[in-house]
Amino acid sequence: MRHFDYRNGELYAEDVPLRAIAETVGTPVYVYSTATFERHYSVFADSFEGINALVAYSVKANSNIAVLATLAKLGAGADVVSGGELARALLAGIPGQKIVFSGVGKTKDEMRAALRANIRVFNVESLAELNALNEVAVDMGRKAPIAFRVNPDVTAGGHAKISTGKKENKFGIAWPSAEAAYAHAATLPGIEIVGVDVHIGSQIDQLAPFEAAIEKVGNLISRLREAGHTIKSFDIGGGLGIPYGDNTKAPPLPAEYGSLVKKLTRDMDVEMIFEPGRMIAGNSGVLLSEVLYVKNGEDRDFLIIDAAMNDLLRPALYDAYHDIEPVKAPGPNAEEATYDVVGPVCESGDTFTKGRDMPALEAGDLVVLHSAGAYGAAQSSQYNTRPLTPEVMVKGDRFEVIRERPKIEEILKSERLPSWLNRSPR
Ligand code: LLP
Numbered sequence: 001m002r003h004f005d006y007r008n009g010e011l012y013a014e015d016v017p018l019r020a021i022a023e024t025v026g027t028p029v030y031v032y033s034t035a036t037f038e039r040h041y042s043v044f045a046d047s048f049e050g051i052n053a054l055v056a057y058s059v060k061a062n063s064n065i066a067v068l069a070t071l072a073k074l075g076a077g078a079d080v081v082s083g084g085e086l087a088r089a090l091l092a093g094i095p096g097q098k099i100v101f102s103g104v105g106k107t108k109d110e111m112r113a114a115l116r117a118n119i120r121v122f123n124v125e126s127l128a129e130l131n132a133l134n135e136v137a138v139d140m141g142r143k144a145p146i147a148f149r150v151n152p153d154v155t156a157g158g159h160a161k162i163s164t165g166k167k168e169n170k171f172g173i174a175w176p177s178a179e180a181a182y183a184h185a186a187t188l189p190g191i192e193i194v195g196v197d198v199h200i201g202s203q204i205d206q207l208a209p210f211e212a213a214i215e216k217v218g219n220l221i222s223r224l225r226e227a228g229h230t231i232k233s234f235d236i237g238g239g240l241g242i243p244y245g246d247n248t249k250a251p252p253l254p255a256e257y258g259s260l261v262k263k264l265t266r267d268m269d270v271e272m273i274f275e276p277g278r279m280i281a282g283n284s285g286v287l288l289s290e291v292l293y294v295k296n297g298e299d300r301d302f303l304i305i306d307a308a309m310n311d312l313l314r315p316a317l318y319d320a321y322h323d324i325e326p327v328k329a330p331g332p333n334a335e336e337a338t339y340d341v342v343g344p345v346c347e348s349g350d351t352f353t354k355g356r357d358m359p360a361l362e363a364g365d366l367v368v369l370h371s372a373g374a375y376g377a378a379q380s381s382q383y384n385t386r387p388l389t390p391e392v393m394v395k396g397d398r399f400e401v402i403r404e405r406p407k408i409e410e411i412l413k414s415e416r417l418p419s420w421l422n423r424s425p426r
Pocket of ligand 1: 058061079102103199203237238239240275276277278279314318375
């Protein structure tokens with residue numbers, strides 16, 4: 001069941017007309033559906049029924065604390081990559097024991113905060129990081145639970161900028177060095193080895209790369225156990241793709257992914273950890289925007305909307321496709337048009353799509369960009385001094401603002417003139 005759908009000629013988020021949100025909060029605005037978050041989480045978690053599994057939602061995909069708290073209520077853990085994300089997860093009520101800490105550049109302060117929060121595991125990406133973690137833990141009189149993120153050199157993922165499991169990527173311990181890394185870790189007083197971790201990429205639209213990675217890691221786990229290490233958990237990362245409405249191959253269903261994981265790990269005797277981000281958040285949100293102008297150019301027509309690349313960076317950064325629909329349902333005889341849909345930012349890259357066929361629109365019409373719940377608001381910026389896009393959560397027939405639109409004065413308040421300019425900015 002879709003929770004962003006037309007009713008009586010208008011696009012709704014659950015039981016709320018998007019027009020009502022635009023009128024109350026203004027545009028551009030991100031709108032999320034509680035029911036969709038809950039459904040995606042449950043479908044994903046249910047596909048691992050019967051095995052020992054922790055679903056650690058990847059906070060980077062959509063880190064609003066309302067989103068985290070919605071998932072926490074369903075039992076979700078969190079995959080965090082910074083002290084900031086750790087603070088959010090804890091604030092949203094996710095217990096430390098359900099939090100895993102990933103990322104190539106953890107600082108000692110972040111390590112200390114994570115140890116204080118008693119997190120489940122640090123996914124360690126280099127020996128240098130391991131040694132730093134050991135020092136911090138010894139200093140605190142603690143043992144840090146670790147898994148090495150190993151780099152299985154598997155090709156996966158939709159775009160070069162989001163592929164992570166190849167040997168040329170910055171992530172993980174190089175495959176040939178993995179066993180030596182574990183041997184070194186076993187000698188450190190502040191370190192407790194608990195598992196193995198991989199993450200091979202994002203927007204993966206086939207099962208084969210997961211299969212290859214699981215098999216490789218399964219063999220590694222056997223070798224590590226033979227060498228005397230205790231391996232309790234196998235974190236397989238995130239990466240399962242979602243449909244974006246373009247004509248590319250449909251990604252595997254969570255149930256298919258779940259069956260594959262269950263089949264391949266049956267005899268491994270491990271707790272599985274998953275770090276899904278996009279799969280949970282992507283299709284749980286839309287970016288709602290208003291058409292500012294239709295500009296008839298020399299060889300093309302531009303639909304200039306009030307959302308821009310600072311609000312949703314994915315098309316500019318990855319040439320990502322997002323479905324665009326008008327909020328008012330086009331009638332049966334609606335006129336068609338072909339647009340480049342662009343934002344107001346002063347860069348040609350501020351283009352959501354080129355030459356897209358869609359119903360003809362005019363200034364004042366509302367549109368949504370679909371599949372914007374993951375890596376949308378989370379990657380937004382204030383470029384061009386455009387205030388961060390507010391976020392709204394819908395539940396049934398209710399909606400509430402979960403991140404406010406900052407006022408221009410608030411944005412400017414944190415900036416200072418240096419003393420030598422000798423003038424108060426305000
Ligand atoms: N775990 C780790 C260690 C990761 O680096 C990521 C994503 C995930 C889990 C979650 O992956 P997912 O299930 O969402 O595919 N900004 C890009 C995607 C970057 C993904 C970065 N890492 C985009 O908008 O497509």
